[in-house]
Amino acid sequence: MGQDSELMYTRILRGYLEGKSEDQLYLAQQFGKWLLSKNISPEEVIDMHGRLLEALGDVPLYVRDSFQILTEVMIEYGNAFRSFDSWRSRHQQLQAEIAVASAMQQTLLPERLPQCPGMDIGMVSIAANEMSGDFYHFGYEEEGQFYVAIADITGKGIPAAMCMSMLRYAMDSLGEMKLPPAHMLRHLNSVVERNIDPCMFVTMQYGRYDTVNHVFRYATAGHEPGFLYRVREDRFYDLDGRGAALGIAAGSEYQEYVLQLEPGDFLVLLTDGVTERKIDRSYIQREELISYLQEEMHVPAQELVNRLYQRLLLLSQFEQQDDYTMIVLRRDQVSKGGE
Amino acid sequence: MGQDSELMYTRILRGYLEGKSEDQLYLAQQFGKWLLSKNISPEEVIDMHGRLLEALGDVPLYVRDSFQILTEVMIEYGNAFRSFDSWRSRHQQLQAEIAVASAMQQTLLPERLPQCPGMDIGMVSIAANEMSGDFYHFGYEEEGQFYVAIADITGKGIPAAMCMSMLRYAMDSLGEMKLPPAHMLRHLNSVVERNIDPCMFVTMQYGRYDTVNHVFRYATAGHEPGFLYRVREDRFYDLDGRGAALGIAAGSEYQEYVLQLEPGDFLVLLTDGVTERKIDRSYIQREELISYLQEEMHVPAQELVNRLYQRLLLLSQFEQQDDYTMIVLRRDQVSKGGE
Amino acid sequence: MTGLHSHQINISSEADIVTARQIGRNMSKELGFGTIMQSRIATTISELARNIFLYAGDGFILLEGLVEESRVGLKISAVDQGGGIADIRKAMEDGFSTSGALGAGLPGVRRMMDEFTLESRPGQGTRVVVVKWLEGQEGR
Amino acid sequence: MTGLHSHQINISSEADIVTARQIGRNMSKELGFGTIMQSRIATTISELARNIFLYAGDGFILLEGLVEESRVGLKISAVDQGGGIADIRKAMEDGFSTSGALGAGLPGVRRMMDEFTLESRPGQGTRVVVVKWLEGQEGR
Ligand SMILES: [Mn+2]
Ligand SMILES: [Mn+2]
Ligand SMILES: [Mn+2]
Ligand SMILES: [Mn+2]
Numbered sequence: 027m028g029q030d031s032e033l034m035y036t037r038i039l040r041g042y043l044e045g046k047s048e049d050q051l052y053l054a055q056q057f058g059k060w061l062l063s064k065n066i067s068p069e070e071v072i073d074m075h076g077r078l079l080e081a082l083g084d085v086p087l088y089v090r091d092s093f094q095i096l097t098e099v100m101i102e103y104g105n106a107f108r109s110f111d112s113w114r115s116r117h118q119q120l121q122a123e124i125a126v127a128s129a130m131q132q133t134l135l136p137e138r139l140p141q142c143p144g145m146d147i148g149m150v151s152i153a154a155n156e157m158s159g160d161f162y163h164f165g166y167e168e169e170g171q172f173y174v175a176i177a178d179i180t181g182k183g184i185p186a187a188m189c190m191s192m193l194r195y196a197m198d199s200l201g202e203m204k205l206p207p208a209h210m211l212r213h214l215n216s217v218v219e220r221n222i223d224p225c226m227f228v229t230m231q232y233g234r235y236d237t238v239n240h241v242f243r244y245a246t247a248g249h250e251p252g253f254l255y256r257v258r259e260d261r262f263y264d265l266d267g268r269g270a271a272l273g274i275a276a277g278s279e280y281q282e283y284v285l286q287l288e289p290g291d292f293l294v295l296l297t298d299g300v301t302e303r304k305i306d307r308s309y310i311q312r313e314e315l316i317s318y319l320q321e322e323m324h325v326p327a328q329e330l331v332n333r334l335y336q337r338l339l340l341l342s343q344f345e346q347q348d349d350y351t352m353i354v355l356r357r358d359q360v361s362k363g364g365e
Numbered sequence: 366m367g368q369d370s371e372l373m374y375t376r377i378l379r380g381y382l383e384g385k386s387e388d389q390l391y392l393a394q395q396f397g398k399w400l401l402s403k404n405i406s407p408e409e410v411i412d413m414h415g416r417l418l419e420a421l422g423d424v425p426l427y428v429r430d431s432f433q434i435l436t437e438v439m440i441e442y443g444n445a446f447r448s449f450d451s452w453r454s455r456h457q458q459l460q461a462e463i464a465v466a467s468a469m470q471q472t473l474l475p476e477r478l479p480q481c482p483g484m485d486i487g488m489v490s491i492a493a494n495e496m497s498g499d500f501y502h503f504g505y506e507e508e509g510q511f512y513v514a515i516a517d518i519t520g521k522g523i524p525a526a527m528c529m530s531m532l533r534y535a536m537d538s539l540g541e542m543k544l545p546p547a548h549m550l551r552h553l554n555s556v557v558e559r560n561i562d563p564c565m566f567v568t569m570q571y572g573r574y575d576t577v578n579h580v581f582r583y584a585t586a587g588h589e590p591g592f593l594y595r596v597r598e599d600r601f602y603d604l605d606g607r608g609a610a611l612g613i614a615a616g617s618e619y620q621e622y623v624l625q626l627e628p629g630d631f632l633v634l635l636t637d638g639v640t641e642r643k644i645d646r647s648y649i650q651r652e653e654l655i656s657y658l659q660e661e662m663h664v665p666a667q668e669l670v671n672r673l674y675q676r677l678l679l680l681s682q683f684e685q686q687d688d689y690t691m692i693v694l695r696r697d698q699v700s701k702g703g704e
Numbered sequence: 705m706t707g708l709h710s711h712q713i714n715i716s717s718e719a720d721i722v723t724a725r726q727i728g729r730n731m732s733k734e735l736g737f738g739t740i741m742q743s744r745i746a747t748t749i750s751e752l753a754r755n756i757f758l759y760a761g762d763g764f765i766l767l768e769g770l771v772e773e774s775r776v777g778l779k780i781s782a783v784d785q786g787g788g789i790a791d792i793r794k795a796m797e798d799g800f801s802t803s804g805a806l807g808a809g810l811p812g813v814r815r816m817m818d819e820f821t822l823e824s825r826p827g828q829g830t831r832v833v834v835v836k837w838l839e840g841q842e843g844r
Numbered sequence: 845m846t847g848l849h850s851h852q853i854n855i856s857s858e859a860d861i862v863t864a865r866q867i868g869r870n871m872s873k874e875l876g877f878g879t880i881m882q883s884r885i886a887t888t889i890s891e892l893a894r895n896i897f898l899y900a901g902d903g904f905i906l907l908e909g910l911v912e913e914s915r916v917g918l919k920i921s922a923v924d925q926g927g928g929i930a931d932i933r934k935a936m937e938d939g940f941s942t943s944g945a946l947g948a949g950l951p952g953v954r955r956m957m958d959e960f961t962l963e964s965r966p967g968q969g970t971r972v973v974v975v976k977w978l979e980g981q982e983g984r
Contacts, residue, residue, distance in 0.1 A: 042434050043427050048726035054434045055747055058441030068407050068442050073880050075435050083427050088382050095381050095393045096414050101887050102397030103407050105952040110449045117456050123522040130562055183462040223469055344796045387866035394887055412740050440747050444812040683936045
C-alpha cells in the first residue's frame with residue numbers, strides 16, 4: 027500500500043472523527059473506488075485501518091489483536107479478489123475472440139436490404155450476446171422477385187453461430203438452384219440433418235416475394251409464425267404453416283402457402299426472441315405484440331422495427347434473453363408496381 | 366449475516382484474545398472461506414466485526430466511529446464483489462457454449478490415426494484454451510498411400526476455430542481430387558484467400574506418404590518446419606520448404622520436396638505451439654527440442670509424443686500459450702514394407 | 705420521526721451530492737435501516753446524483769419514505785432533462801468486463817436495491833427510480 | 845534471531861497444519877515480513893499442508909529461511925509420496941469457474957508467492973516449492 031493512500035486515509039479518518047460529516051463519508055466512498063482501481067486487496071485495507079488507528083488515539087490491546095483475526099478472515103477475500111482478477115483477464119480474452127468471430131459472422135449476413143420499387147422493407151436483428159444464432163438472408167432473382175429467409179438455430183451463442191456459418195454455406199450453394207420455397211426447405215433439411223449435431227436443429231421461414239404481382243409464397247419449418255396485416259380489415263393474421271424444424275428427421279416434407287398483398291398490407295417475419303421476452307415474470311403475448319405493432323405501424327418499415335425493439339427492450343428492463351430478429355415487408359399504400 | 370456466523374465469529378475472537386494461539390488464526394482463515402462460500406460481502410464482515418467488538422470490551426468512541434469510514438470504503442469492495450458474481454455467471458455460460466462448440470469441432474477431426482503396416486504413428490493435439498486453431502487431417506488413398514496435413518490458423522480460440530471448420534469443408538471437397546502436395550496447397554490458398562478475413566491466414570504442411578516405398582512428398586505454406594530423424598547418422602534435419610502461408614496472396618506457388626525414409630527413420634510434424642513455449646522468460650530453442658526428442662525417442666511413437674508434451678508442460682510450469690500439435694511418423698526398424 | 709415523507713434535492717454541484725446523501729442517510733436511519741444499508745443507500749444516491757452531475761449537468765434527486773401496511777421502504781428517484789442515455793443496454797452492462805472501471809455504476813445500484821426502473825429517451829432526459837424495502841433482520 | 849535456518853514438520857493431522865503455520869509465521873516475523881505477509885504465508889502453509897493431509901495422507905512441510913547478500917526470503921516446500929496429481933493443468937486452473945470453490949488453492953498460493961514450482965508424477969507423489977522474498981516496503 028502506498029504512502030499517499032495512507033496519508034489520504036488518515037486525513038479522511040481525522041476529518042470524520044472531528045466533524046462526523048457526510049462529506050467525509052462521501053470521500054471515503056470515492057477513496058474505496060480509488061483503492062479498487064489500484065488493485066489494493068481488502069486485507070491490505072483492513073491492515074491499513076488497524077495501523078492508522080494507532081496514530082489517532084490509544085487503541086485498547088484487545089482491539090488491536092482483533093484486527094489480526096479480521097485480517098486472517100480477509101486474506102481469503104483477498105484470494106478470491108486476486109482470482110477474480112486473473113479470471114477477468116481470461117474473460118477479456120474470450121470477449122476479444124468473440125468480437126473477432128462476431129465480425130466474421132457479420133460478413134455472412136447481407137449488407138443491405140433489397141431496394142424494390144413499390145415496397146418498403148425494414149429489418150432489425152440483435153443478438154442476445156455477442157454472437158447470433160438467428161439468421162436472415164435476402165436473395166435477388168430475375169423478374170422482380172426476391173427471396174427472404176429467417177431462421178433460428180436452437181440455443182444461442184457460439185455453437186449456434188458456428189452452425190449458422192454452415193447453414194449459410196449450404197444456402198449459398200442451393201440458392202443458385204432457384205427452388206420453390208417448399209423444395210428449398212426440403213433440401214436444407216437434408217443438409218442440416220446430415221451435418222449438424224443431432225441435438226441441434228433450425229427453424230426457418232422461407233419465402234419468395236414477387237414485387238410485380240405482390241404475391242408472397244412461403245413455407246415454414248417449425249418456425250415461430252409471423253403476421254400478415256390486412257389494411258382493408260385493419261387486422262393481423264398469423265403467418266402459420268406446418269412443417270418440422272430442419273434437422274429433426276430425414277425426409278421431412280413442407281407445404282407452400284400463397285398470399286396476395288393489397289396496397290398498404292404488410293408482412294412481419296420474426297424469431298421467437300421477439301415473443302419470448304420476459305416482462306416481469308410472464309412472457310409477452312402475441313396479442314400484446316399485435317397491439318404494439320398497431321400503435322407503431324404508421325411509420326416507415328425501418329422506423330417501425332426500430333421502435334418496436336426499443337419498446338420491448340424497455341418493457342423487459344433491458345434484459346434480452348434470446349436473439350431477436352424482425353423483418354417487415356410492406357407493399358406501398360399507393361402502389362408503384364404494376365398490377 | 367446469519368446469527369450462527371456471528372456466534373462463530375465471537376467464539377473465534379474470544380478464543381484468540383484469550384490464548385493468542387495459531388489454532389484460532391487457522392480457524393479464522395477457514396471461517397473466511399466459509400463466509401465467502403455463503404456470499405457474505407466484505408462490508409458485512411467489517412460491520413459484524415465492529416458490532417461484535419462491543420461485546421468484548423469498552424470500545425473507545427473514535428474506534429467505533431472509524432468503522433463507519435471503513436464500512437463506507439468497503440461498500441465499493443462489496444460492489445466489485447457482487448459484480449464479479451454476476452460476471453461469473455456470464456463467464457460460466459460462455460464456458461458452457463464453448464464446450465458445446467468444442468465438441469462440434471472435435472467431430473471435424475479424424476477419430477483414429479492411420480493403421481499402416483510397416484509404420485508407427487503417434488499424434489497429440491491439445492488446444493491452449495477450449496477451442497483449437499490447430500488443425501490436422503489424415504486421408505487414405507489407394508496403393509498404400511495416405512496424406513497428412515498439419516495446419517495452424519493465425520491466433521487461437523473461437524475465431525481460429527470457426528476458420529478451421531471452413532478449412533475442413535474446403536479440404537474435404539478438394540481431397541477427392543488426389544492432387545500432389547504443391548497443387549493441393551495452391552488450391553487451398555485460393556479458397557482461403559477468397560473466404561477468410563484478410564487479416565487471418567493459415568500455415569500448413571501437407572504431405573503424402575507412400576507406405577510401400579517409404580517415400581514422403583510434401584510442400585509447405587509458411588509453416589513451422591518439422592524434423593526428419595536419420596537413424597544411420599543419428600541426426601535431426603529440418604523439414605523446411607518455401608512457400609507463403611495460405612491466404613496471404615492470391616496465386617502463391619508451392620514447391621514439392623521428396624524424402625526417402627530408411628528403417629527406423631522418422632518424421633516429426635509440429636505447429637509453432639511446440640516451439641513457442643515460454644520457459645522462464647525465453648522461448649525454447651529448436652536444439653533443446655531436439656535434445657528432448659533424442660532422450661525420448663526410443664519408445665513407440667504415441668508414447669514419444671505424449672512424453673514430450675508432458676515434459677514441455679512441466680518445463681513451462683503448466684502454462685500453455687498456444688495450441689500444440691505434434692505428429693510422429695516412423696518407419697519400423699525392421700521394415701515389413703516391400704523394398 | 706422528522707423529515708420523512710419526501711425531500712427533493714436539486715443537483716448541480718458535488719456539494720448537492722453530499723446533501724442528498726446526508727438526507728438519504730438520515731431518512732434511512734429513521735426508517736430503521738441498519739448501518740450497512742444506510743451506507744449502501746448513500747452510495748446509491750451518490751451514483752445516481754453523480755450521473756446527473758456528470759452527464760446531464762443538472763436535475764434532481766427525490767427521496768420518499770414509503771410506509772405501507774406491512775412494510776416500509778425508501779424510494780429514490782433521479783431525474784434529469786439531459787441528453788438521455790444513447791445505448792441503454794451498454795449502460796446496464798457491468799463495467800467490469802471493460803477497462804476495469806469498477807465500482808457501482810447502474811448495475812451496481814440495481815444489485816444493491818430491491819426495485820429498479822430506468823427510462824431514457826435521447827434528447828428527453830433520464831429517470832431512474834429505485835426502491836429499497838426494509839427486511840426484518842435489517843432493523844438493528 | 846532464533847529458529848531460522850530450517851524446520852521440517854511432518855503432516856498427518858490438522859494439528860500438524862497448525863504447528864506448521866505457527867512455525868512459518870514466527871519465521872516470517874523474524875525475517876521481517878509485515879503482518880499481511882505473515883498471514884499470507886500462514887495461509888499458503890495451510891493450503892499446501894491441507895493438500896498433503898487430504899490427498900496424500902501424510903508428508904512434510906519444510907520451511908527454510910533464505911538469507912542472501914541482497915535479500916532475504918522464506919522457502920516453503922511441501923512434499924508427499926501420495927498418488928500424485930492426475931491432471932496437473934486442471935489443478936492449476938482457478939476453481940472459480942467451477943462450483944464456486946473459492947479460496948486459495950494452488951493458483952491462489954501461486955499468486956501470493958513470488959516463486960512457484962510443482963512436480964508431480966502419478967504414483968510417485970508431489971512436491972510443491974514456493975518462495976516469498978521480502979520487499980523493501982514490507983519490513984514493517
Ligand atoms: Mn436461437
Ligand atoms: Mn430464438
Ligand atoms: Mn494458431
Ligand atoms: Mn500456433
